[in-house]
Amino acid sequence: MVSGARLEVRGVSHAFALEKRALPVLQAIDFIAEPGDFVALLGPSGCGKSTLLRLVAGLEPPSEGQLLVDGVPITGTDPSRTIMFQDPTLFPWRTVRGNAQLGPEARGSLAANAARIEAALSLVGLDAFAEAYPHQLSGGMAQRASLARALVNEPRILMLDEPLGKLDSLTRLAMQRELVSLWQRERFTALLVTHDVEEALLLADRVLVLSDRPARIRADIRVETPRPRRRDDAGLVALREEILALLGLAQAA
Amino acid sequence: MNATEDPRWFRALLALLAILTGLLLLALPLAAVFAEALRRGWDVARAAILEPDTLAAIRMTLIVAAISVPLNTVGGLAAAWCIAKHDFPGKRLLLVLVELPLSVSPVIAGLVFVLVFGLQGWLGPWLQARGIQVIFALPGLVLATLFVTFPFVARTVLPLMQDQGRAEEEAAATLGASGWQIFQRVTLPNIRWALLAGVLLCNARAMGEFGAVSVVSGHIRGQTNTMPLHVEILYNEYQFAGAAAVAALLALLGLVTLVAKSVLERLSGRRVSGAEGAPMRMLTVVSGGLLLPFVQV
Numbered sequence: 001m002v003s004g005a006r007l008e009v010r011g012v013s014h015a016f017a018l019e020k021r022a023l024p025v026l027q028a029i030d031f032i033a034e035p036g037d038f039v040a041l042l043g044p045s046g047c048g049k050s051t052l053l054r055l056v057a058g059l060e061p062p063s064e065g066q067l068l069v070d071g072v073p074i075t076g077t078d079p080s081r082t083i084m085f086q087d088p089t090l091f092p093w094r095t096v097r098g099n100a101q102l103g104p105e106a107r108g109s110l111a112a113n114a115a116r117i118e119a120a121l122s123l124v125g126l127d128a129f130a131e132a133y134p135h136q137l138s139g140g141m142a143q144r145a146s147l148a149r150a151l152v153n154e155p156r157i158l159m160l161d162e163p164l165g166k167l168d169s170l171t172r173l174a175m176q177r178e179l180v181s182l183w184q185r186e187r188f189t190a191l192l193v194t195h196d197v198e199e200a201l202l203l204a205d206r207v208l209v210l211s212d213r214p215a216r217i218r219a220d221i222r223v224e225t226p227r228p229r230r231r232d233d234a235g236l237v238a239l240r241e242e243i244l245a246l247l248g249l250a251q252a253a
Numbered sequence: 254m255n256a257t258e259d260p261r262w263f264r265a266l267l268a269l270l271a272i273l274t275g276l277l278l279l280a281l282p283l284a285a286v287f288a289e290a291l292r293r294g295w296d297v298a299r300a301a302i303l304e305p306d307t308l309a310a311i312r313m314t315l316i317v318a319a320i321s322v323p324l325n326t327v328g329g330l331a332a333a334w335c336i337a338k339h340d341f342p343g344k345r346l347l348l349v350l351v352e353l354p355l356s357v358s359p360v361i362a363g364l365v366f367v368l369v370f371g372l373q374g375w376l377g378p379w380l381q382a383r384g385i386q387v388i389f390a391l392p393g394l395v396l397a398t399l400f401v402t403f404p405f406v407a408r409t410v411l412p413l414m415q416d417q418g419r420a421e422e423e424a425a426a427t428l429g430a431s432g433w434q435i436f437q438r439v440t441l442p443n444i445r446w447a448l449l450a451g452v453l454l455c456n457a458r459a460m461g462e463f464g465a466v467s468v469v470s471g472h473i474r475g476q477t478n479t480m481p482l483h484v485e486i487l488y489n490e491y492q493f494a495g496a497a498a499v500a501a502l503l504a505l506l507g508l509v510t511l512v513a514k515s516v517l518e519r520l521s522g523r524r525v526s527g528a529e530g531a532p533m534r535m536l537t538v539v540s541g542g543l544l545l546p547f548v549q550v
């Protein structure tokens with residue numbers, strides 16, 4: 001069994017070059033996720049959450065600071081750090097199964113992973129659609145296919161960029177439960193980006209609340225409530241109010 | 254009726270005009286070539302094509318295309334890939350260079366090669382001292398054809414590559430695919446139909462090019478003549494039957510290419526699931542068709 005990795009984000013700042021001007025997106029982000037932590041990232045739209053995941057995935061080097069996995073600096077992509085993108089970015093010329101198996105295929109371990117691929121597909125409820133092409137899927141199904149594709153690689157760090165954003169509320173609830181049990185079984189370190197405060201509180205051990213762009217960590221909130229959690233749990237409701245206030249969305253009531 | 258919409262009769266008139274122009278200027282002359290070729294009967298046309306100098310010209314055309322099309326496919330792909338997926342100084346310049354052959358007259362292209370590689374040219378003495386002949390020989394024909402047909406592959410795949418962006422390739426990278434695997438499994442499948450269409454266009458032009466090739470060829474019968482050049486020679490010698498026969502063969506090649514291209518466009522337009530096998534079968538048929546005219550030769 002592969003277990004989660006320790007992720008250290010040390011003084012990371014990042015800026016994009018935009019029309020000769022630098023657009024600062026992340027500013028002095030500092031946190032450590034212990035192996036098997038479930039960390040949620042909450043923040044306003046466009047503040048830099050996806051950018052932070054791109055840095056952890058190794059798709060881009062940070063302008064400043066360091067990212068380390070188990071003490072080793074991240075220098076590029078690695079299948080042990082997989083990301084489920086905000087857009088499913090499935091390969092349209094491949095079936096759902098074809099998409100899910102790209103990782104093992106590229107690493108030449110397709111045969112060894114056959115069972116894992118089927119398991120991932122059935123976990124996301126797409127076993128009946130294994131031979132379907134992406135354009136035949138609904139938005140939510142495409143996101144689930146993308147999740148299966150990430151899971152197949154036995155990631156030690158799994159990044160989820162608004163994974164449940166396109167799902168209807170019922171499927172969403174079911175998938176939230178599935179995600180938690182999946183994480184409890186596999187013990188990967190999870191980084192979840194979401195807009196939904198409730199979702200963050202239901203799933204994560206820790207919620208990092210980010211500021212407007214350039215994103216700084218405004219609060220690092222521990223969620224100690226034991227699982228399975230109920231959304232009307234008094235402790236969670238209190239945390240929810242606290243976070244909403246931080247995001248400037250406190251309700252008068 | 255929508256305010257921005259033209260009246261129906263007007264649209265019909267425009268369409269009719271366009272079709273008539275097309276028929277009159279494009280289809281009719283083409284039909285005339287075939288009619289002329291077969292006017293004295295099938296046997297005469299066949300004999301004209303089986304003439305040794307004509308066969309040599311056909312062979313030369315095929316050799317030139319067989320060398321320049323693969324080279325330009327690789328070169329065009331590389332150029333499109335650099336332009337679409339990367340930012341680097343000189344990117345604009347590369348884009349201009351890719352389109353240069355489209356805006357420069359082919360005759361000038363041919364002339365440039367003569368000025369560089371010809372006996373009086375910059376590299377002429379150096380090449381001659383080593384016994385290498387470029388101008389009035391196969392290398393010159395290939396160079397001229399390479400220049401003229403370079404934009405076709407690059408221009409057809411570039412828009413698609415730009416549309417695609419980097420997201421799919423990045424997804425593959427995070428799944429552990431190496432650079433070459435990403436190209437092979439993500440970039441290439443995404444552009445395959447456009448690539449094939451570009452290759453077909455490139456091939457059609459490579460076989461049909463006249464201007465640039467004419468300057469560097471020297472028109473040595475049986476040696477450096479290609480089909481288009483041979484058509485002109487025959488015509489100038491009042492061998493109308495022969496000229497028409499070779500011209501018809503050349504036109505047929507072009508037509509097959511066009512049909513193949515539009516079939517490919519149809520297939521790529523509707524990316525039907527499970528139809529993966531069908532395009533490949535089509536392709537075999539199409540490539541078979543491309544070779545068909547030579548089977549009788």
Ligand SMILES: Nc1ncnc2c1ncn2[C@@H]1O[C@H](COP(=O)(O)OP(=O)(O)OP(=O)(O)O)[C@@H](O)[C@H]1O
Pocket residue numbers: 016017018023025043044045046047048049050051052086213
């Ligand atoms: N490749 C890029 N080049 C230039 N600017 C970029 C690039 N990618 C992102 N940005 C900018 O960086 C900022 C943060 O983008 P990011 O995608 O990280 O936001 P986000 O927090 O994920 O937003 P959302 O919640 O809406 O997905 C945005 O203002 C965006 O315009």
Ligand SMILES: [Mg+2]
Pocket residue numbers: 049050051086161
């Ligand atoms: Mg985002």
